[in-house]
Amino acid sequence: MQNSGMTTPHTSPLAGHLLVECLIAQGVTHAFGVPGESYLAVLDGLHQHADRIRFVTNRQEGGAAFMAEAHGKLTGRPGVCLVTRGPGATNASIGVHTAFQDSTPMVLLVGDVASDCRDREAFQEVNYFHFFAPLCKRVERIDDARRIPEYIARAFATAMNGRPGPVVLILPEDMLTQPVDVVAHPPLPRVEPARAWSDPGALRQLRELLLQAQRPLVLAGGGGWTPQAAQALQRFAENWQLPVANAFRFQDTFDNHHPLYAGDVGLGINPALAARVRQSDLLVVLGPRLGESTTGGYTLVQAPVPTQKLVHIHASAEELNRVYQPTLAMCATMNAAARSLEVLTAPPSVPWTDWTAACHADYLTNIDEANGGIRLPGDVDMPHLMGVLRRHLPTDAVLTNGAGNFASWLHRFYPYHGLAKGHKTQLAPTNGAMGYGVPAGVAAAITQPARLAFTIAGDGDFLMNGQELATASQHGAKTIVLLINNGSYGTIRMHQEREYPQRVVGSVLRNPDFCALAQAYGYAAERVLKTEEFEPALLRALAAPTGTVIEVVLDADVITTRGTLTAITQQALTKQA
Numbered sequence: 001m002q003n004s005g006m007t008t009p010h011t012s013p014l015a016g017h018l019l020v021e022c023l024i025a026q027g028v029t030h031a032f033g034v035p036g037e038s039y040l041a042v043l044d045g046l047h048q049h050a051d052r053i054r055f056v057t058n059r060q061e062g063g064a065a066f067m068a069e070a071h072g073k074l075t076g077r078p079g080v081c082l083v084t085r086g087p088g089a090t091n092a093s094i095g096v097h098t099a100f101q102d103s104t105p106m107v108l109l110v111g112d113v114a115s116d117c118r119d120r121e122a123f124q125e126v127n128y129f130h131f132f133a134p135l136c137k138r139v140e141r142i143d144d145a146r147r148i149p150e151y152i153a154r155a156f157a158t159a160m161n162g163r164p165g166p167v168v169l170i171l172p173e174d175m176l177t178q179p180v181d182v183v184a185h186p187p188l189p190r191v192e193p194a195r196a197w198s199d200p201g202a203l204r205q206l207r208e209l210l211l212q213a214q215r216p217l218v219l220a221g222g223g224g225w226t227p228q229a230a231q232a233l234q235r236f237a238e239n240w241q242l243p244v245a246n247a248f249r250f251q252d253t254f255d256n257h258h259p260l261y262a263g264d265v266g267l268g269i270n271p272a273l274a275a276r277v278r279q280s281d282l283l284v285v286l287g288p289r290l291g292e293s294t295t296g297g298y299t300l301v302q303a304p305v306p307t308q309k310l311v312h313i314h315a316s317a318e319e320l321n322r323v324y325q326p327t328l329a330m331c332a333t334m335n336a337a338a339r340s341l342e343v344l345t346a347p348p349s350v351p352w353t354d355w356t357a358a359c360h361a362d363y364l365t366n367i368d369e370a371n372g373g374i375r376l377p378g379d380v381d382m383p384h385l386m387g388v389l390r391r392h393l394p395t396d397a398v399l400t401n402g403a404g405n406f407a408s409w410l411h412r413f414y415p416y417h418g419l420a421k422g423h424k425t426q427l428a429p430t431n432g433a434m435g436y437g438v439p440a441g442v443a444a445a446i447t448q449p450a451r452l453a454f455t456i457a458g459d460g461d462f463l464m465n466g467q468e469l470a471t472a473s474q475h476g477a478k479t480i481v482l483l484i485n486n487g488s489y490g491t492i493r494m495h496q497e498r499e500y501p502q503r504v505v506g507s508v509l510r511n512p513d514f515c516a517l518a519q520a521y522g523y524a525a526e527r528v529l530k531t532e533e534f535e536p537a538l539l540r541a542l543a544a545p546t547g548t549v550i551e552v553v554l555d556a557d558v559i560t561t562r563g564t565l566t567a568i569t570q571q572a573l574t575k576q577a
């Protein structure tokens with residue numbers, strides 16, 4: 001454990017120590033952060049309890065917040081992030097936004113200015129109630145140290161209940177150094193997320209809608225899933241022979257290897273699946289809030305009234321009828337909903353078995369490495385590389401990525417093992433935050449060291465949080481990073497060519513020597529220039545005791561899984577002519 005060594009038992013019952021004891025009572029084993037002088041008493045509590053809770057020191061609060069978010073995604077319990085006021089808190093905001101849009105439980109603790117300086121725009125002072133208000137479920141400040149147990153318990157409950165999300169707790173420096181009578185104000189017991197069961201009448205109505213359907217499709221995803229809930233969903237789908245698709249970047253909700261799997265509904269959707277969504281006559285949406293990326297910009301599923309019948313099941317009543325007016329809205333948490341669905345009596349036969357089989361066949365065609373016959377230029381065959389990953393990554397490997405077109409290779413060609421098998425296998429930001437993949441991989445490796453953490457990053461994406469490889473080395477975490485180097489912010493270049501062809505600005509990158517950089521962080525490094533070099537490089541990385549960065553040099557023309565930059569430019573020029 002970090003911070004071990006000579007421990008002097010701290011006898012004064014500091015509020016900062018009580019706060020750490022409250023985190024321990026909530027089952028927190030890891031906290032991520034960058035230290036600050038504003039919360040020294042909490043740091044001292046972490047020193048005191050270093051055998052119970054591991055403080056992972058990061059190199060930038062953005063990395064720390066992403067790690068806490070990834071921890072929350074992986075475990076289903078709030079990931080904890082500790083930062084200092086102003087600059088620390090604002091750096092961490094990207095992770096808070098990610099937790100908010102991704103429905104991930106998270107608690108951000110912010111050391112603040114002392115209360116006798118408040119509202120004078122003191123050193124590094126920020127009004128967090130204003131700053132974080134649109135980014136999280138709740139912002140609270142603890143002014144009375146005796147109420148720390150209440151605030152921590154509420155923060156954990158709020159982060160997990162209903163639609164999971166982030167909570168921000170502000171900790172004035174002088175409050176943290178108050179003495180507290182811990183016998184009178186002990187930590188409160190661990191809170192568990194409350195379950196909300198579906199209304200029995202609504203379940204009967206759902207069964208009726210299913211019995212009337214010809215082309216039903218289930219869309220699963222969102223926050224709050226457990227392996228048990230995913231197993232119950234699988235039994236429901238099997239009982240009714242329903243095709244199941246996963247929502248954008250919730251690709252591990254339903255097992256991609258299952259014969260009922262239909263693919264993922266997100267950016268870069270399989271056009272055949274998009275057509276199936278349009279053709280379906282009943283969409284059963286279990287968990288996703290139906291955001292922009294999962295609905296093809298609110299057109300694939302038409303807003304506000306879809307063309308097909310829509311059953312929307314969500315843990316938060318606020319998400320129902322928010323954008324879409326469903327035929328049937330049901331408020332239920334995923335565990336409870338899936339368990340109600342699995343006992344819904346199915347008829348002896350259903351009329352849609354051909355439809356279901358066709359949905360799965362479409363999926364298989366789409367992930368075929370032959371790539372639909374398209375020959376992309378250059379010496380690196382990305383679909384083939386994804387095939388190598390399929391063959392060599394362990395079933396329980398956790399795959400992480402940030403934002404950029406590079407991720408679409410994984411999203412399209414890698415079949416995620418489902419949560420029903422026991423683990424979350426995808427950590428990816430639905431808010432499209434660049435820089436997420438590296439810290440998320442490191443967090444996974446620190447939290448669950450027995451599993452392989454595999455990250456795919458773009459050259460732009462990597463350098464947003466590549467410094468967290470230092471965190472990995474310091475904490476003995478091994479990750480493998482597949483860095484796709486195309487010398488550009490390729491996604492933006494693609495959009496530029498589409499909208500303003502041949503007017504390239506701001507999207508070309510002059511990169512450092514990534515292999516030398518990786519080695520400087522204590523990682524092994526491999527550079528891959530040709531398809532056949534990848535498999536041996538991966539095998540060496542899997543066998544290596546440390547993490548490895550595998551840099552793949554990709555022709556910038558290979559911009560999507562379906563076509564080239566040149567073709568996009570040509571199309572745009574033709575349109576202009």
Ligand SMILES: Cc1ncc(C[n+]2csc(CCOP(=O)(O)OP(=O)(O)O)c2C)c(N)n1
Pocket residue numbers: 403404405406407432433434435457458459460461462486488489490491492
């Ligand atoms: C934090 C953040 N900043 C900016 C963007 C806008 N953005 C989306 S993709 C992208 C380029 C990604 O470049 P790279 O990682 O090299 O991947 P590529 O698109 O080349 O595959 C940018 C700048 C974003 N999504 N997130």
